[in-house]
Amino acid sequence: MGSARVTASDVAKAAGVSQPTVSRVFSRSTSVDPEKAERVRKVARELGYIPNLVARSLNSGNSFRIGIVLAYLKNGFFSEALHRLSKALNAKGYSVTVYFAGNSADEVNAIVDDLLADRVDGIVLASISLSNTLVSRVRNSGIPCVLFNRGQSDPKTSMVTASNFDGGKRATEFLIAAGHKRIAHLAGWREALNGVERMQGFLAAMQAAGMEPAACTDCHFRRTVAMQETRRLFAQPQVPDAVFVANDHMAFGVLEVLREELGLRVPQDVSVIGYDDAPMAAWKTFDLTTVRQPLNRMIEATVALLLGEIQGENRKPEKVEIPGQLVVRGSARIPVGWHDAEKEAVAGCQRPDPTGARK
Template sequence: MSNTKVTSAEVASLAGVSQSAVSRVFTPGASASAKTAKKVREAALTLGYRPNNIARAMVSGKSRIIGLVVAYLDNQFYPDALEKLSASLQDRGYHVLIFMANTETDNLDKVLDEILDYQVDGIVAASVALSSELLARCRSAGVPVVLFNRSQDVDTLSAVTSDNRSGGRKVAKFFAAAGHNRIGYIAGWQGASTQRDREQGFREGLAESGLALHAREVGNFHMDSAREATLNMFAGPGAPDAVFVANDHMAFAVMDTLRFELGLSVPGDVSVVGYDDVPTAAWLAYDLTTVRQPANQMVAMTVETLLDQIDNTEATPRRVAIDGPLIVRGSARIPEGWTK
């Protein structure tokens, strides 16, 4: 078998079209008729031709690659949302490279170096906050960044989240309407904007209802920490009769701890509400009342924002917070007359 690479000129000759037509067929977003595309692809298959994307990137200055940075995938919200994000970008002709990071600066430095080495056209950072130094490096490289499900107080940075503050407020109003007055909160990682905004909205909603937070612990968005937080919160007298948990991932651990370690009934003794509405929340084992993150809308806005900034370097940064509904199930006492 010959090791000689098949050229686009050979494909064009076999298909009976111009070489530029072959290029259009294999260039995402370029225009080619269905008839031409069929002939070109059949000829390419026959000859074993594969387009040289690296060479095209060198000529065009565009790699058609998006770097997707994520800190952790334990929370079910992220695998589902990132799958949607990847599919949407691929539909627009982009390839997605996923990079795992954590919140340590040294690790993020290394990950960012690797991402920029791939000559990516843009970066989506999910559950990761970037320092001003890292953002400056992206700007100097001409690579736009959009935060997904995280925001930062940087005017030049685009971010797409659910309306976390509004969601927290909805939970507080729900508890108040159900007659709860000893209300606890189990926080996520305190460096996350999602945690900050959910708690702020929750406290505001309680205050508007004439209530104050009765107890608070930190679960850091991890199940083991959420279990410890629950044991601490319910260790003494005057334990909460309702708990808002900063995400569903922790809420499952909270419910298991309350029911199977402390012998409490949910919602008979304690109402529990989470945030995200991951698929497991609807399982009968949990039947979790929770605030739904509108993942489809968040993904669509993230892709639109990123591609706009790739196409237009003068595009105005966007800060988008999309409202999500409270999904009422069976893990919390339902207020009399409450309509979903």
């Protein structure tokens, strides 16, 4: 029962045309007599005919499905990215299948098999915890693939990232300009290029200022690890007066430890800067100064790159790096006379008005 069983042949019979003609009406590949087409559409509507994409997939070779590989959704930046990426791909006629990749190699391999078996037309790898094995297996499969927010040294795969080095550098410069003397960095993950680049930006800024990092430790992009590291750092005789955290997700945990456990005031006692501008960063509860990853533009670029590879003439892999701006909120002290300087610094960005982001 139900309209799902009606086929093109049923419609053809009822409309007095051949089955390929029905097909032509719905795939608008070749032109069909307008009058006849209208009749077909009418009959199809009455019968509740909806073309079977599975059948179309089989002989066209396109499944019109994109696979998105993620680690988890606890990080609000990723759930927001999934939502928008999904909407953007739907708008282009693709449906989106999600695959959650844990950390074990077996699991990751199983996911590649699933992706291949499902015959997705393209893949977005948005998982932080991707092993290089996964990336190379996917590349070998010949399925178009874009790394989203997860740079990789391999130059044969397309990727879309923010300007991580630059972002890390500017966040650090902001802290230095505000007069902080003991600046710590809670880094992402040494295996993930985006974390590494943010850290390198941090180190470059510190070195340029002739300053020694108060700390610089790997937190695996994990909230609980960052919280533990914060406890450790602030249990030492010499505590930091500012912390640059490699993403907002960890920064929320850092703020929690500082305020709730240690009773410190932010930013009076310690400044905190995150990375991403996840939706929650704007909540007054966190009011987190952070480096924005321009999600919309990253998604546009990802979709363009992916569909370019799928539909276009075998394009070259491309590395797209999108500049992000520092979003100044209440969690970090503001350097004296910062406004003017910053206006200059972000002149090349799309949203040059820093006050607009302060809300």
